[in-house]
Amino acid sequence: MPAYARQLGVRRVVATAWLLLAATGESAVAQHDGVLEIRPPEALTVGGRGELQCLVRLEPPADEPLVLTVRAEGDALEVLRRRLLRVDAARPSDDPLELRVPVLGRAPGTAVLRVRLETWSCRVGSCRRVVVERNARLRVDAP
Numbered sequence: 234m235p236a237y238a239r240q241l242g243v244r245r246v247v248a249t250a251w252l253l254l255a256a257t258g259e260s261a262v263a264q265h266d267g268v269l270e271i272r273p274p275e276a277l278t279v280g281g282r283g284e285l286q287c288l289v290r291l292e293p294p295a296d297e298p299l300v301l302t303v304r305a306e307g308d309a310l311e312v313l314r315r316r317l318l319r320v321d322a323a324r325p326s327d328d329p330l331e332l333r334v335p336v337l338g339r340a341p342g343t344a345v346l347r348v349r350l351e352t353w354s355c356r357v358g359s360c361r362r363v364v365v366e367r368n369a370r371l372r373v374d375a376p
Contacts, residue, residue: 268292269350269365270329277310277338278376285312285334285369289322289350296326297360299352303334309373310344311337338373345370 268290274283287301301317313335322330350365 271369273371278374279338281338287332289330297353302349304347305344307344308340309342341375
């Protein structure tokens with residue numbers, strides 16, 4: 234059998250495997266609800282500082298690495314620390330983990346906060362990536 238025919242056969246097998254994986258609904262990136270809760274500060278004024286509280290619950294509770302990325306859309310708010318790790322939690326061994334993100338009011342208006350959690354969920358013999366995204370609105374008032 235010529236080399237190009239073998240290569241074509243391998244490509245077909247790989248393509249078929251991807252189609253079967255897609256058909257079963259399995260994904261390397263798992264979307265879970267309820268593992269990330271966002272609590273914006275109650276009130277924030279221009280020039281004022283506040284903390285965005287993020288509560289992370291993992292099932293099963295574990296100590297796998299995690300990263301929390303926060304960004305703000307709009308000019309009203311500045312996120313002072315955009316990436317936090319597990320060690321940045323108030324008490325890294327607690328469940329839920331409590332991560333506090335410092336923010337600063339820049340201008341009157343409303344900002345949309347985009348929060349993304351990336352971690353791993355491991356059981357005996359296998360691990361899968363967990364990605365959770367949440368959005369929140371935060372109003373910044375004039376002083």
